[in-house]
Amino acid sequence: MLRHTTEQMALNTETEQKIISSAERLFYQKGKAGTSMQDIADDAGINRTLLNYYFRSKDQLFEAVFKNAMSTFLPNLAVMLHSEMNFEEYAPAMIETIIDALMENPQIPIFVLQELSSNPDRMPEVMKEMGIDPVIAITKMEEDRPKGMDPRQLIMNIISLCIFPFAARPVVTELLYNGDNDQYLEAMKQRKQILPPLVKQFMIKSNGDEN
Amino acid sequence: MLRHTTEQMALNTETEQKIISSAERLFYQKGKAGTSMQDIADDAGINRTLLNYYFRSKDQLFEAVFKNAMSTFLPNLAVMLHSEMNFEEYAPAMIETIIDALMENPQIPIFVLQELSSNPDRMPEVMKEMGIDPVIAITKMEEDRPKGMDPRQLIMNIISLCIFPFAARPVVTELLYNGDNDQYLEAMKQRKQILPPLVKQFMIKSNGDEN
DNA sequence: GTCTATAAAGAGATAGAC
DNA sequence: GTCTATCTCTTTATAGAC
Numbered sequence A, B: 001m002l003r004h005t006t007e008q009m010a011l012n013t014e015t016e017q018k019i020i021s022s023a024e025r026l027f028y029q030k031g032k033a034g035t036s037m038q039d040i041a042d043d044a045g046i047n048r049t050l051l052n053y054y055f056r057s058k059d060q061l062f063e064a065v066f067k068n069a070m071s072t073f074l075p076n077l078a079v080m081l082h083s084e085m086n087f088e089e090y091a092p093a094m095i096e097t098i099i100d101a102l103m104e105n106p107q108i109p110i111f112v113l114q115e116l117s118s119n120p121d122r123m124p125e126v127m128k129e130m131g132i133d134p135v136i137a138i139t140k141m142e143e144d145r146p147k148g149m150d151p152r153q154l155i156m157n158i159i160s161l162c163i164f165p166f167a168a169r170p171v172v173t174e175l176l177y178n179g180d181n182d183q184y185l186e187a188m189k190q191r192k193q194i195l196p197p198l199v200k201q202f203m204i205k206s207n208g209d210e211n
Numbered sequence C: 001g002t003c004t005a006t007a008a009a010g011a012g013a014t015a016g017a018c
Numbered sequence D: 001g002t003c004t005a006t007c008t009c010t011t012t013a014t015a016g017a018c
Helices: A012-032 A037-044 A049-055 A056-069 A074-084 A087-104 A108-118 A122-129 A134-144 A152-169 A169-177 A180-205 B014-030 B037-044 B047-054 B058-070 B074-082 B087-104 B107-117 B124-129 B135-143 B149-166 B171-177 B179-206
Strands: none
Touching: A012 A037, A012 A049, A012 A108, A012 B014, A012 B107, A037 A049, A037 A056, A049 A056, A056 A108, A056 A122, A056 A134, A056 A180, A074 A087, A074 A134, A074 A152, A087 A152, A087 A180, A087 B014, A108 A122, A108 A152, A108 B014, A108 B107, A108 B171, A122 B171, A134 A152, A134 B171, A152 A169, A152 A180, A152 B149, A152 B179, A169 A180, A169 B107, A169 B124, A169 B149, A180 B149, B014 B037, B014 B047, B014 B058, B014 B107, B014 B179, B037 B047, B037 B058, B047 B058, B058 B124, B074 B087, B074 B135, B074 B149, B087 B149, B087 B179, B107 B124, B107 B149, B124 B135, B135 B149, B149 B171, B149 B179
């Protein structure tokens, strides 16, 4: 009997783990279509047919990787959208959490955004699975900040500042740090200190005149 | 004799144009590996072998599309890096230029970033072709702003705020605008007014205390 | 569980007729 | 220029031996 017919397997086997690890690395870097099952098997150092044995099809293997990636991505946003606290309180901690997560998995943003850009119809389903209710979240946002900067624009600004430098890593490294990876990484670390006061400014004054 | 052996063809033929148009649409959305030559031919309504006749190989067709996409992307950054003016002067106009370009081609960021993420080694070559010299650019940056916010962080912030909401379109639309595309587009338009004063703040005060 | 063998479809590319 | 026919290689997936 095939393993994937059993209920809710929880990545027990060593082989299964190797497959997932290799699949993540390769899907993150080359995308779904750019990665073959053979590539993954070679990277994991196992026979190719074992991928089908454990995950039945490429689609299902990809889904496992994709959902795993999403779950390191959206929860931070979900907290932001559903939180009972005010922005001012939790924004700094959240920024640090997001950047730390991205420094460990810098390839996830571009991977997730590419997949969602190819299949935008997946968004509603994805949000449901992640436990985010857009209607409730948006209503709360509007109650939370009746004046000042539009809360949606504020959230867009925060996540843009956190995520984009990771999504654009090759461009940023080459364009701003002359290809020096260490300098790039150092700059990403610094942003954990730089961004919170910046975001604080967003919420304090939203008019353009300053003198 | 094959057409692609002639010197510097300039997209004359109607057929050639149809190929490029379809290739752009499909490569932008599905990526290089996710798009087959047959897909492009079907979309253009022509015979598949004509793609090889005009562009010799899939690689060469992709390169034509990629370079074209890059050229709508990097020049704005090049101007920013090489300009003789101060940031304060040209930042607002540049922001508007970038956002206008992105509203016309919203898929380009994710397309370009995905390709560069898969092949980061391409960056140096790409910059050379786009006429950007990182050494000169970075030196100028440091002369330009000896104190205040690190100019590299400043540039990162500006391009993040401009580009990311387009790269993350499906997420933003669903998460913040409940799937309403018109609202999303309206918000992108508003950012042309919102961002310049924000960026101005970056350059005026860089310390965290405000009261 | 892991392997070999093989099926069946799809990919990119070229030759050659018109 | 545009088409048909064909070659070659790769891909996903399954059957069946061990």
